[in-house]
Amino acid sequence: MNVFQHIRTHLFEQIEILSNEGNGKKKPDLSSIRVEAPRNSSHGDLTTNAAMILAKQTNTNPVDLARVLSERLALLDDVALSEVAGPGFVNLRLTSEYWRSQLSTLLLAGSSYGESTLGEGLSINVEYVSANPTGPLHIGHGRGAVVGDVIANMLEKMGYRVTREYYINDSGVQIEALARSVFVRYQQAMGIEVSVLPDGFYPGEYLVPVGQQLANSEGDRWLLAPDVDWLDQFAAAGCKAMMTLIKNDLNDLGIRHNIFFSEKDVHQNGKTEETLSDLRLRGLIYEGVLDPPKGIKLEDWEPRPQTLFRATKFGDDLDRPLKKSNGDWTYFAADIAYHRDKFERGFSKMIDVWGADHGGYVKRMVAAVDAISNGQANLDVRICQLVNVLKGGVAVKMSKRAGDFVTLREVIDQVGKDVVRYIMLTRRNDAPLDFDFAAVTEQSRDNPVFYVQYAHARGCSLLRRAIQVMPNMTINTHALSSSELDRLIEPEEIELMKILSFWPNVLESAALAKEPHRLTYYLHEVASAFHGIWSRGDKHASLRFIIANEPELSLARLALVKGVLTVISGGLSIIGVQPVEELK
RNA sequence: GCGCCCGUAGCUCAGUCGGAUAGAGCACAGGAUUCCUAAUCCUGGGGUCGCAGGUUCGAAUCCUGCCGGGCGCACCA
Numbered sequence: 001m002n003v004f005q006h007i008r009t010h011l012f013e014q015i016e017i018l019s020n021e022g023n024g025k026k027k028p029d030l031s032s033i034r035v036e037a038p039r040n041s042s043h044g045d046l047t048t049n050a051a052m053i054l055a056k057q058t059n060t061n062p063v064d065l066a067r068v069l070s071e072r073l074a075l076l077d078d079v080a081l082s083e084v085a086g087p088g089f090v091n092l093r094l095t096s097e098y099w100r101s102q103l104s105t106l107l108l109a110g111s112s113y114g115e116s117t118l119g120e121g122l123s124i125n126v127e128y129v130s131a132n133p134t135g136p137l138h139i140g141h142g143r144g145a146v147v148g149d150v151i152a153n154m155l156e157k158m159g160y161r162v163t164r165e166y167y168i169n170d171s172g173v174q175i176e177a178l179a180r181s182v183f184v185r186y187q188q189a190m191g192i193e194v195s196v197l198p199d200g201f202y203p204g205e206y207l208v209p210v211g212q213q214l215a216n217s218e219g220d221r222w223l224l225a226p227d228v229d230w231l232d233q234f235a236a237a238g239c240k241a242m243m244t245l246i247k248n249d250l251n252d253l254g255i256r257h258n259i260f261f262s263e264k265d266v267h268q269n270g271k272t273e274e275t276l277s278d279l280r281l282r283g284l285i286y287e288g289v290l291d292p293p294k295g296i297k298l299e300d301w302e303p304r305p306q307t308l309f310r311a312t313k314f315g316d317d318l319d320r321p322l323k324k325s326n327g328d329w330t331y332f333a334a335d336i337a338y339h340r341d342k343f344e345r346g347f348s349k350m351i352d353v354w355g356a357d358h359g360g361y362v363k364r365m366v367a368a369v370d371a372i373s374n375g376q377a378n379l380d381v382r383i384c385q386l387v388n389v390l391k392g393g394v395a396v397k398m399s400k401r402a403g404d405f406v407t408l409r410e411v412i413d414q415v416g417k418d419v420v421r422y423i424m425l426t427r428r429n430d431a432p433l434d435f436d437f438a439a440v441t442e443q444s445r446d447n448p449v450f451y452v453q454y455a456h457a458r459g460c461s462l463l464r465r466a467i468q469v470m471p472n473m474t475i476n477t478h479a480l481s482s483s484e485l486d487r488l489i490e491p492e493e494i495e496l497m498k499i500l501s502f503w504p505n506v507l508e509s510a511a512l513a514k515e516p517h518r519l520t521y522y523l524h525e526v527a528s529a530f531h532g533i534w535s536r537g538d539k540h541a542s543l544r545f546i547i548a549n550e551p552e553l554s555l556a557r558l559a560l561v562k563g564v565l566t567v568i569s570g571g572l573s574i575i576g577v578q579p580v581e582e583l584k
Numbered sequence: 585g586c587g588c589c590c591g592u593a594g595c596u597c598a599g600u601c602g603g604a605u606a607g608a609g610c611a612c613a614g615g616a617u618u619c620c621u622a623a624u625c626c627u628g629g630g631g632u633c634g635c636a637g638g639u640u641c642g643a644a645u646c647c648u649g650c651c652g653g654g655c656g657c658a659c660c661a
Contacts, residue, residue, distance in 0.1 A: 032601070040605065049603065052641070062641075086604045087641055132661065169661060263661095290658050295585025298658080306658070317587060318658090325659045335661095359588050360656035383589070385654080427597070430589060432654075434596070447623090448609080454623055465620055509600055521598060524608080528625095535625035538617065546620055583623070 002504040003102065006078070007046055007092065008035040014072045015050065028054055037502065044081070044091035045498060051088040062088030096494055100485040102501035106563050107481035111570055114504040119160030125342050126152040128353035129250065129257075130167040133242035134178045135204050137249045137408040139435060140355055144384045145408075146424040146576070147516060148353035149255045151382070153574045154511035154519075163347070166257040167338060170239045171264045172331060178202060178242070179235035180227075185211025186234070190220060210241045249408050253417050254576045266337050272329050275337040275372065276322060284310045284371055290318065309336070314367030335365060339379065340372040348377045351514065353429075356385045382514055385432040387424075392438035415440050418577040422449040425520045425575060448524065452568060453580045455527035458534060459565040460581040462545050466558055469548050473555065480559040487556040490543065492536065496529045500563050503571070516575070523571045530564045 001009070012030060019028055033054075038047040051066035058065075066084040073092060074082035081093040106113045128148020131141045152162045169175070181202040184194050189212045197203050214222075214237055222230040243260070250256070266272055279285050288308050292301045308319040309332070322333040342350055350369065354361070362381045369379040389396040389406045396406060411420055419440050426448055427433040440447050466475055473479075488494070503522070510518035537544035545557040569579040 034601075034603085036600075036603090038604075039599080039607080043604070047603085052603085056641085089604070091604095172661065174661060293586075293657055296657070301658070304659070308658095321658060323659080328659095330659080331661050356589080356655050358656085358661085361661090362588070383655090385589075431597080432590085450623060451609095454621080458621060458624085462620060469620085505600095513600075515600090517598085518600085521608085528608090531624055532626085534620080535616085535622085537620065538622090538625075541619070544620055583621075 002508070003046070003094075003501050004035050004505050007048075007073075007094075008033075010076055011035060011048060011050060011069070011073065014069060015054065017072075018068065028057055038089075038091065043085060043089070044083075044093045046092045046094065048090050048092075049088075051084075051090060055088060066090050096489070097486070099494055099497040099501060100488060103485060103488075103497045103559065103563050104481050106500060106503075106566060107477055107559060110477065110566060111573075113566055114507045114570060115157050115159070116504065116508055117159040118508065119155065119158045121159060121161055122349065123163065123346050124155055124160045124349040124351065125163045125165055125345075125347040126155070126351045126353070127165045127167055127342075128152075129246075129255075130169070130354075131246060132169045132174055133239045133246065134174055134202055135242060136206055136245050139387045139389055139406045139408055139411055140384070142253065142408040142411065142420060143387050143424045143429075143433065144353045144355055145250060145253060145255055146421050147382065147384055147429050148351075150421075150425060150516035150519070150575055151351060151353070151511075151514050153576065154507065154514075154516060157507060157574060158511045160349075163259060164255075164257045165259045165261060165342075167335075168239070168243065168260055168262045168264075169331070170235075170262050171267060171334065172328075175235050175239065176231065178207075178238040179231050182207055182210050182214065182234045182238040183222075183227075183230065186214045186218075187211070187223065189215035190223060192223070206242075206245065207238065210238055213237070213241075249412070252412050253408065253420065261338065261341075263334050263338070266334050266341070267329065271337040271341055272333055275340045276333060278340075279309065279336075279371060282371075284313065285322065286310065286319075288319065290321070309364075309368065309371075311364045311367040314370045316363040316367045320364045332361075332364065332368075336368045336372060339365070339369050343369070343373045343377045348373070350377060350379045352379060352381045354381060354383055356383055359383050380514065382429055384429045388432060388434045390434055390436040390438070393436065396437075411435075411437075419447070419449050421576045422452075422520060425517045428515065428517050448520070449577070450583075451531075452520075452523045452527045452572070454583060455530045456565060456568045456572070456579045457581060457583045459530070459561045459568075462561050463558065463565075466546050466554065469546055470551050470554065473551055475555070475558060477562075479555065480562050483555040483559050484552050485556050485559060487553045488560060490533075492529070492533050493557075493560060496526075496533060496560060496564070499526055499529050500567050503567050507571075507574070519571050519575055523568060523575075526564060526567055526571075530561075 015028060015030065033048065033050045035046055035048045038044060051069055052062045055062035055065050063084060066088040070082045070084050070090045073079055073090065078094050078098040079092050080095040083091050085091050126148055129141060129145045131137055149164070152164050156162045177200050184197060184201065185207045187194055214234065276285060286308055287305050289303050289305055290308070292298060304325065306321045307323040309322055311320045312318065320332055322330055324330055339350065352365070362383070365381065366379050369377050414437065423435060423440055424433070440449070463475065466473065488497070506518060506522045510516060545561060546554050572579045
């Protein structure tokens, strides 16, 4: 039980007793009562607004009520000081013994510290990346990949059964363009000059080997054939090659999806038809004409009857087309069928991680999930804003048309997977992110990964050192957790224990909010507190972690170090970053 | 024109479901190393939380309207 839950439990007990004493007409509503760390630490370790909330409900004076609560909470063993402040806050300061016991808990839990059973084994589906198989991943995909992956990791730690999924858009006009682009490369491999690539073709070099391979295996049999004869085969070859490329990139970023789901299969298995006829039966599909969008010009707009989904019934702004004018299903139609398939596979909780350019698509998909599940399923879409690539502060121009975007591959090769993953979480996902190549390549202090890694390396170095300095000492989990933790009396040490004991709460709230960036901010805080204590040893030798003639004190301080290492390495592993034991 | 996201220190950004005196990094100025890793630490200046109203014990946070920026806007994905 984390510190907040612990105090909340006691608080609610007291409220219950009070409510009964007041021959309580009705149960108080506890839902907006918070137990949290106050922003200003002079207000104590924990604070609660309970008195103000309850005072409102019972029409009493919040300060009086706070006083009563405060007196009762003061009686708890773990509470050192309880006082009323401001308009009716109850501020608590917990005992040093309590924080030490939390450190001990941490050490015994080891790498499982912070895990929870909150999810109760509920299945949850996280779909992320899902980039079109028309080329390698670029750095923007990398952001979605990391965000999705870390959300999945966090939810696993919360006790959910997580399935990581990638939806392959291997159908539609973009895939046809891919097939034609591959055909050009095939022609070139057969010695035919194709000087200018037509508009809408994929110009990247990465299709050259695909064309070459087809030239080798197929010879000239398709050179003069009509496109209908080779289109499917070339599309399939292109997709397959691109997915191999993409999976390699993801693999090197430490990402492995459980399921790759093909849009083409959705269609071929009749799932689209099935889904749409289901919706049609329920009166959610009709033939209609949409108004032209206002305020922007569409050259070729004409009123046209379309097959429309009643998305407006589920909170969208417009009803949405399911069929193109050529009779093909729209992307949306397939996507509905796909999400319905997820629902049928047992997922009532779904998370999709999309790029910023799909922001306008969120409402309709949420609406569709609502519709296909009859309100039984919930889709949460996380949008990742753009990544601006900089080199030494100067923006790198990216043009997808010209094929010269910064690939994820380049970035991984240059700065490494760990740096990429960490940097991607240094901003909220819905805010744009600057990725400065120079800063993260230099391995300078501009690189936030290093700050945290350095703290970890320093801690490891201490444990190595301790073995040399005190060879007779056993230093293992048992020895550390049962060491004389009451020797830890410095305010900074208590503060650090406090920060470490917040980890389960940080992880839980980050997981539930699906905001993985909170992890990097927290780890920075841990590292900062640790670096601070370290440096005090420069001035006062008595404050160092290892003091040769004080083995018991040293062991207690090493326990704190071990706590730092456990939390940092645990946090980094959720982020997908390998903690380093030594910096070179 | 409509929808979504954003606007917080010179710069880049945190800020939990509405909490008290709004925080961090960078930059800037000064200081700390014979000693556990100075890739670190300490001290300092820095703010009309875009603007204006509203809701209430209390608003950076919620509501409305404006201003500014990003993304998107039938038959692409």
